[in-house]
Amino acid sequence: xxxxxxxxxxxxxxxxxxxxxxxxxxxxxxxxxxxxxxxxxxxxxxxxxxxxxxxxxxxxxxxxxxxxxxxxxxxxxxxxxxxxxxxxxxxxxxxxxxxxxxxxxxxxxxxxxxxxxxxxxxxxxxxxxxxxxxxxxxxxxxxxxxxxxxxxxxxxxxxxxxxxxxxxxxxxxxxxxxxxxxxxxxxxxxxxxxxxxxxxxxxxxxxxxxxxxxxxxxxxxxxxxxxxxxxxxxxxxxxxxxxxxxxxxxxxxxxxxxxxxxxxxxxxxxxxxxxxxxxxxxxxxxxxxxxxxxxxxxxxxxxxxxxxxxxxxxxxxxxxxxxxxxxxxxxxxxxxxxxxxxxxxxxxxxxxxxxxxxxxxxxxxxxxxx
Amino acid sequence: xxxxxxxxxxxxxxxxxxxxxxxxxxxxxxxxxxxxxxxxxxxxxxxxxxxxxxxxxxxxxxxxxxxxxxxxxxxxxxxxxxxxxxxxxxxxxxxxxxxxxxxxxxxxxxxxxxxxxxxxxxxxxxxxxxxxxxxxxxxxxxxxxxxxxxxxxxxxxxxxxxxxxxxxxxxxxxxxxxxxxxxxxxxxxxxxxxxxxxxxxxxxxxxxxxxxxxxxxxxxxxxxxxxxxxxxxxxxxxxxxxxxxxxxxxxxxxxxxxxxxxxxxxxxxxxxxxxxxxxxxxxxxxxxxxxxxxxxxxxxxxxxxxxxxxxxxxxxxxxxxxxxxxxxxxxxxxxxxxxxxxxxxxxxxxxxxxxxxxxxxxxxxxxxxxxxxxxxxxxxxxxxxxxxxxxxxxxxxxxxxxxxxxxxxxxxxxxxxxxxxxxxxxxxxxxxxxxxxxxxxxxxxxxxxxxxxxxxxxxxxxxxxxxxxxxxxxxxxxxxxxxxxxxxxxxxxxxxxxxxxxxxxxxxxxxxxxxxxxxxxxxxxxxxxxxxxxxxxxxxxxxxxxxxxxxxx
Numbered sequence: 020x021x022x023x024x025x026x027x028x029x030x031x032x033x034x035x036x037x038x039x040x041x042x043x044x045x046x047x048x049x050x051x052x053x054x055x056x057x058x059x060x061x062x063x064x065x066x067x068x069x070x071x072x073x074x075x076x077x078x079x080x081x082x083x084x085x086x087x088x089x090x091x092x093x094x095x096x097x098x099x100x101x102x103x104x105x106x107x108x109x110x111x112x113x114x115x116x117x118x119x120x121x122x123x124x125x126x127x128x129x130x131x132x133x134x135x136x137x138x139x140x141x142x143x144x145x146x147x148x149x150x151x152x153x154x155x156x157x158x159x160x161x162x163x164x165x166x167x168x169x170x171x172x173x174x175x176x177x178x179x180x181x182x183x184x185x186x187x188x189x190x191x192x193x194x195x196x197x198x199x200x201x202x203x204x205x206x207x208x209x210x211x212x213x214x215x216x217x218x219x220x221x222x223x224x225x226x227x228x229x230x231x232x233x234x235x236x237x238x239x240x241x242x243x244x245x246x247x248x249x250x251x252x253x254x255x256x257x258x259x260x261x262x263x264x265x266x267x268x269x270x271x272x273x274x275x276x277x278x279x280x281x282x283x284x285x286x287x288x289x290x291x292x293x294x295x296x297x298x299x300x301x302x303x304x305x306x307x308x309x310x311x312x313x314x315x316x317x318x319x320x321x322x323x324x325x326x327x328x329x330x331x332x333x334x335x336x337x338x339x340x341x342x343x344x345x346x347x348x349x350x351x352x353x354x355x356x357x358x359x360x361x362x363x364x365x366x367x368x369x370x371x372x373x374x375x376x377x378x379x380x381x382x383x384x385x386x387x388x389x
Numbered sequence: 390x391x392x393x394x395x396x397x398x399x400x401x402x403x404x405x406x407x408x409x410x411x412x413x414x415x416x417x418x419x420x421x422x423x424x425x426x427x428x429x430x431x432x433x434x435x436x437x438x439x440x441x442x443x444x445x446x447x448x449x450x451x452x453x454x455x456x457x458x459x460x461x462x463x464x465x466x467x468x469x470x471x472x473x474x475x476x477x478x479x480x481x482x483x484x485x486x487x488x489x490x491x492x493x494x495x496x497x498x499x500x501x502x503x504x505x506x507x508x509x510x511x512x513x514x515x516x517x518x519x520x521x522x523x524x525x526x527x528x529x530x531x532x533x534x535x536x537x538x539x540x541x542x543x544x545x546x547x548x549x550x551x552x553x554x555x556x557x558x559x560x561x562x563x564x565x566x567x568x569x570x571x572x573x574x575x576x577x578x579x580x581x582x583x584x585x586x587x588x589x590x591x592x593x594x595x596x597x598x599x600x601x602x603x604x605x606x607x608x609x610x611x612x613x614x615x616x617x618x619x620x621x622x623x624x625x626x627x628x629x630x631x632x633x634x635x636x637x638x639x640x641x642x643x644x645x646x647x648x649x650x651x652x653x654x655x656x657x658x659x660x661x662x663x664x665x666x667x668x669x670x671x672x673x674x675x676x677x678x679x680x681x682x683x684x685x686x687x688x689x690x691x692x693x694x695x696x697x698x699x700x701x702x703x704x705x706x707x708x709x710x711x712x713x714x715x716x717x718x719x720x721x722x723x724x725x726x727x728x729x730x731x732x733x734x735x736x737x738x739x740x741x742x743x744x745x746x747x748x749x750x751x752x753x754x755x756x757x758x759x760x761x762x763x764x765x766x767x768x769x770x771x772x773x774x775x776x777x778x779x780x781x782x783x784x785x786x787x788x789x790x791x792x793x794x795x796x797x798x799x800x801x802x803x804x805x806x807x808x809x810x811x812x813x814x815x816x817x818x819x820x821x822x823x824x825x826x827x828x829x830x831x832x833x834x835x836x837x838x839x840x841x842x843x844x845x846x847x848x849x850x851x852x853x854x855x856x857x858x859x860x861x862x863x864x865x866x867x868x869x870x871x872x873x874x875x876x877x878x879x880x881x882x883x884x885x886x887x888x889x890x891x892x893x894x895x896x897x898x899x900x901x902x903x904x905x906x907x908x909x910x911x912x913x914x915x916x917x918x919x920x921x922x923x924x925x926x927x928x929x930x931x932x933x934x935x936x937x938x939x940x941x942x
Contacts, residue, residue: 114419121498125423151415185419298493330484330502332494340499344422 057250062257071246071254072279078262079316081270081293083324088193090118090325091186091233092337094345095179097134097171098352101359106137109171110355113178115186116341121325126344129185130178133355136170145177149216152181153223159216173213176200180220183235187224192232195321197338202237202306203290218286225287225308234318237306238338244304246280254280258292259302268297270323272305272315288312293319295326299333430501433535434460442473442511442531444538445481445504452478452507455887455908456564459541463533468517471532472525472541473509474905475564476883481506510883512905515548523548525904543570552903554579555613556604558597558860559911562895573909575601577608577615579858579901581802581837583828585810587845587873588862593894594841595626595634597860598806599914602627602637602762606646607921609761614646616802616837617757619782623775623808625768628656635915637764638662642922648756650749651766652742665765667740667781668748670701676781677733679823680773687728690721708733740774753782754789758800779807783823790834802835810840811847828852846872858900862911863891879906 095113145159436443554576
């Protein structure tokens with residue numbers, strides 16, 4: 020039976036009714052499925068090479084190799100604690116974890132505090148860190164009217180970059196510093212407006228890593244990179260299929276920079292796709308500054324060596340742990356929210372006033388339908 | 390967690406956000422979490438309620454069911470240490486889903502996220518009273534969250550030393566470890582509240598009984614005994630031991646604490662062992678009644694005997710033609726009387742200790758009243774003879790204790806041991822009224838039962854509930870355990886798995902005056918014997934202390 024065929028039995032009848040009366044029409048969903056299927060169709064190596072400039076010979080085996088150094092992994096998270104419409108209060112957490120081999124050493128939280136996303140007052144909060152950490156005097160400015168959640172996202176990025184900088188400072192020669200995200204941000208339209216400001220920060224980080232002798236890699240779980248004519252297909256996914264057939268049963272990598280698919284190099288680094296374990300479910304986009312890209316095979320070998328944990332097979336384990344340790348649990352967000360409400364009551368606000376101040380979406384979200 | 394401290398809210402309304410200059414030079418203050426600090430999640434109370442405590446331990450840490458842990462309450466002002474017994478150990482982790490059935494890769498790196506969850510049952514808490522004195526009491530609250538958990542050591546068990554009795558049977562056991570400094574000893578006062586010794590074959594019932602008897606001998610020899618102990622031994626294993634084991638007579642140092650009566654000529658060579666005799670005149674029809682499955686007519690005839698014959702001569706008279714005629718004249722059928730006569734002849738024939746002239750029975754009872762151990766050794770007799778003797782002795786003992794209690798002249802209490810107790814305490818058809826009545830009312834006259842059995846499930850539930858001391862040495866049958874759990878004075882339900890997994894010589898003892906069922910390792914008799922023969926001054930039984938109530942009447 021196909022995925023949208025008639026489901027027998029009583030429960031099937033109920034589902035059938037749901038499709039008819041409460042959900043999107045089945046035919047529309049089926050149509051979407053047919054379209055999405057194209058993304059998963061087998062990769063024709065010839066077509067792939069013509070379109071991307073990447074041939075079978077470009078895929079190289081990664082040889083996992085042990086090393087004595089440490090692995091640093093940086094991550095962060097942010098949640099909205101209270102949204103007033105024109106001002107929102109966010110909790111932001113950022114930091115890094117440190118591993119030696121398979122042994123967790125410590126987790127360092129560099130920022131865990133509230134951030135007020137306010138169009139009028141955001142600059143001061145950015146500039147404090149930009150100057151204090153990176154020595155950048157130029158004020159952080161958004162050029163247009165930005166949404167509040169974008170301000171808090173940028174601030175979270177800044178805090179992750181602070182953590183990255185601190186990790187690069189602590190790291191020693193031979194260590195590997197992994198960042199959950201990307202360095203080649205100019206491809207994301209989202210960042211265009213503040214790209215210059217962010218690149219100033221990244222340059223400071225690259226310099227710091229180079230001084231330490233540590234290798235820096237950004238590992239991105241998602242990417243908008245695409246290829247193909249007519250229908251745009253995900254580049255990482257297609258490279259994954261092609262690479263896994265070309266270098267079977269082994270970890271592998273392929274360089275994108277300089278190929279037809281990525282001719283532009285407006286930063287001092289290179290971009291790759293890597294699969295760290297043959298049984299991994301995903302390949303990842305890797306950004307490496309030039310000083311790391313010079314011996315990328317060795318560095319990827321070190322990362323692959325410790326991307327073999329059962330918790331997160333094929334993903335650098337330190338990044339997995341960083342994600343876990345630096346995630347803000349919903350209980351913590353709720354606790355902060357309640358504390359905030361308590362604070363508002365101390366300030367003399369009534370329950371009704373507090374409720375009235377909430378963004379109406381929050382009130383709607385609070386009314387759950389059974 | 391984000392800082393939402395009150396200070397931020399106390400700033401006057403309308404104050405602007407502080408400028409960079411006002412905040413002074415920038416300084417990043419990272420917070421580091423590592424293995425050495427408070428971030429270690431192990432061995433801290435994380436859950437759950439007043440009845441059940443949870444904590445986690447690393448997967449590779451060895452913990453065992455039955456282990457007692459100590460929890461120091463972090464609320465300093467209370468200075469309280471909770472004790473809890475481990476009742477369950479489970480695999481657990483911080484991950485959801487089927488992560489453990491699809492393991493791939495090199496294994497788990499973050500082993501601190503995969504652990505064992507330990508469930509413990511609260512036993513009580515040790516609180517410091519004014520003046521620094523420690524007192525153990527039932528806990529009415531839970532330890533503070535994240536209170537540290539450690540394995541309880543001898544210092545935490547010191548309070549037990551003060552609540553133990555004087556009849557030592559073993560040492561405290563914490564899981565598989567022995568706490569050698571803490572003896573486990575029963576209270577003499579609890580003995581006429583009946584005791585049950587339960588174990589499947591080979592788990593150490595006989596060893597326990599010998600250790601128990603040896604401790605009683607020790608107390609009797611130092612004139613500290615508070616009760617006499619009667620053991621009827623149909624297997625001949627207690628007097629001198631059997632198959633490489635040792636017997637009670639080998640406790641040279643305290644031989645004056647025991648008197649022995651035997652039917653075995655070999656054992657009679659010892660001057661301390663007397664020949665067992667029972668006078669015909671001491672045997673009553675009801676002693677015969679317990680031995681066979683009589684028909685109603687036969688039972689009625691036996692009940693009429695005391696009316697037809699002189700009490701002291703009925704046994705001789707009824708088997709004569711004249712005696713039979715008297716019974717027929719009373720309306721009983723000739724065949725009925727014939728069956729009774731034949732049975733009595735068989736009893737007299739098989740039980741050669743029945744005599745016309747002498748009797749050991751008064752001596753047995755006198756020694757019990759003096760608080761001695763009385764061993765009746767009948768290895769050459771069968772099961773019916775044992776039951777017959779047991780019935781006769783328990784009747785005469787109960788009668789004498791009743792009489793002397795009424796007169797106010799009674800000596801020390803006594804404890805009658807009944808091996809394979811399910812034969813006489815099964816309730817209904819399988820029960821003997823005499824033992825039932827001792828179980829129900831013997832306590833009033835100072836007579837207790839020590840029921841030894843491997844099948845407590847066959848003992849009547851109501852009778853079992855009269856037993857205030859339970860010595861459980863390992864029971865594989867769930868029905869046996871359930872019966873004990875239903876009848877015990879202390880809650881044993883959480884100990885089910887532990888009882889099932891007890892090894893030879895390990896026991897759970899639930900008794901009066903000791904605040905929770907105590908895990909014990911029973912002394913090996915042969916080693917205990919050596920220790921006792923070497924030891925010097927006897928240990929005096931401790932007075933009850935720390936506010937524990939005396940046993941209920």
